[in-house]
Amino acid sequence: MQAHDLVYHTLRATFSNERHLSIPFKEYTVIKVGIVGGTGYTGVELLRLLAQHPEVDVDVITSRSEAGLSVCNLYPNLRGHYDRLTFSEPDPARLGECDAVFFATPHGVAHALAGELLERGTRVIDLSADFRIADADEWSRWYGQPHGAPQLLDQAVYGLPEVNRQRIRGARLIAVPGCYPTAVQLGLLPLLEQGLIDIDRIIADCKTGVTGAGRGAKVGSLLAEAGESMKAYATSGHRHLPEIRQGLVHAAGAPVGLTFVPHLTPMIRGIHATLYGRLTGNADDLQALFEERYADEPAVDVMPPGSHPETRSVKGSNLCRLAVHRPADGDTVVVLSVIDNLVKGASGQALQNLNLMFGFPEMTGMQAPALLP
Numbered sequence: 001m002q003a004h005d006l007v008y009h010t011l012r013a014t015f016s017n018e019r020h021l022s023i024p025f026k027e028y029t030v031i032k033v034g035i036v037g038g039t040g041y042t043g044v045e046l047l048r049l050l051a052q053h054p055e056v057d058v059d060v061i062t063s064r065s066e067a068g069l070s071v072c073n074l075y076p077n078l079r080g081h082y083d084r085l086t087f088s089e090p091d092p093a094r095l096g097e098c099d100a101v102f103f104a105t106p107h108g109v110a111h112a113l114a115g116e117l118l119e120r121g122t123r124v125i126d127l128s129a130d131f132r133i134a135d136a137d138e139w140s141r142w143y144g145q146p147h148g149a150p151q152l153l154d155q156a157v158y159g160l161p162e163v164n165r166q167r168i169r170g171a172r173l174i175a176v177p178g179c180y181p182t183a184v185q186l187g188l189l190p191l192l193e194q195g196l197i198d199i200d201r202i203i204a205d206c207k208t209g210v211t212g213a214g215r216g217a218k219v220g221s222l223l224a225e226a227g228e229s230m231k232a233y234a235t236s237g238h239r240h241l242p243e244i245r246q247g248l249v250h251a252a253g254a255p256v257g258l259t260f261v262p263h264l265t266p267m268i269r270g271i272h273a274t275l276y277g278r279l280t281g282n283a284d285d286l287q288a289l290f291e292e293r294y295a296d297e298p299a300v301d302v303m304p305p306g307s308h309p310e311t312r313s314v315k316g317s318n319l320c321r322l323a324v325h326r327p328a329d330g331d332t333v334v335v336l337s338v339i340d341n342l343v344k345g346a347s348g349q350a351l352q353n354l355n356l357m358f359g360f361p362e363m364t365g366m367q368a369p370a371l372l373p
């Protein structure tokens with residue numbers, strides 16, 4: 001079933017999927033989705049969110065290392081939601097029967113498979129960096145390998161709804177923004193769009209939790225290495241730098257000078273970005289500027305003046321919480337931006353894109369407030 005011929009599947013929605021059994025008789029437009037890379041942190045987060053989505057049926061979920069294992073055996077938090085779903089080897093023919101496929105895989109995997117799925121009429125939502133950078137040579141320089149699908153770049157839409165909502169609605173291939181790029185761009189967009197800061201000297205000082213590094217075993221993610229400690233990394237150039245710069249240049253309409261320094265902190269989830277700019281334009285009411293820019297954005301919350309948003313205030317939710325400050329009424333603006341790297345920074349944003357592409361209410365599956373504490 002493809003997007004253009006969606007039909008009502010009342011009985012299927014009600015009886016074929018255990019997730020719907022407790023829901024009273026109702027008509028649903030159910031689409032079938034696949035997830036490539038279902039054992040990773042963003043894959044399991046997609047499953048958690050999709051379990052609350054009445055119009056999506058997860059039909060295929062892949063893992064090469066866990067093929068044959070029941071999803072609920074690996075992730076007991078999903079028991080009762082996906083009891084008949086089992087990991088399988090990635091099979092383009094099966095995936096191509098889905099209306100949409102999410103790639104929750106390391107870079108390079110979507111390059112290899114996306115073209116075939118698009119030809120079969122399946123929409124692709126890629127959480128990796130494969131299609132985020134418009135210039136294939138630039139991508140190759142930062143990712144240390146040739147770009148595997150430059151012919152698809154023309155149709156890839158950068159999936160930041162706050163910038164590209166209309167294009168996302170009509171897209172067949174979505175590049176879901178990275179976690180740091182989401183937090184940084186949302187914090188700076190209002191200032192850049194209005195030409196209020198010196199675009200030669202922007203600073204993004206960012207902190208992440210350890211799930212940002214994925215579920216694979218790495219010494220740096222061990223409790224004894226990352227716990228009770230904090231460090232900067234990739235100061236001379238992180239792979240998200242060209243992606244962030246691309247978005248900021250688009251907003252400013254001119255080249256920007258950006259210093260981006262990421263830090264690893266002993267959190268499980270969360271990104272905290274502290275963004276600095278030197279004010280050059282008329283900045284009488286920065287609070288009103290931010291409130292107006294995001295007034296109609298369901299995934300952005302501009303907090304009251306003087307606020308200091310906490311990462312835990314967005315844990316598990318598809319929200320970016322922002323606060324804007326002008327210390328001592330000087331010429332420096334400081335924007336604080338927090339997201340959950342696995343939700344607005346990855347799987348939630350991916351689902352927000354799917355909702356837009358298929359005409360579902362934009363935050364379907366993501367209505368619950370954040371977990372606190």
Ligand SMILES: NC(=O)C1=CN([C@@H]2O[C@H](COP(=O)(O)OP(=O)(O)OC[C@H]3O[C@@H](n4cnc5c(N)ncnc54)[C@H](OP(=O)(O)O)[C@@H]3O)[C@@H](O)[C@H]2O)C=CC1
Pocket residue numbers: 036037038039040041042043062063064065066090103104105106107109127128129177178179211212213214215216341342345346
């Ligand atoms: N973690 C985060 O906060 C964020 C991650 N991202 C991006 O999302 C993607 C997934 O991240 P994350 O969930 O953390 O990654 P993980 O390392 O936790 O999981 C990767 C998944 O991909 C599968 N996989 C690995 N290699 C291949 C392959 N060659 N072919 C098919 N499947 C493969 C793995 O399963 P198996 O090996 O069994 O097949 C596993 O299920 C990455 O590109 C990451 O950069 C984006 C934003 C934030």
Ligand SMILES: CC(=O)N[C@@H](CCC(=O)OP(=O)(O)O)C(=O)O
Pocket residue numbers: 127128129177178179180208209210211212213214239240262264
């Ligand atoms: C802690 C840690 O290692 N974080 C990752 C975050 C990147 C990420 O999540 O990948 P995307 O490029 O797909 O967004 C990093 O710095 O590389």
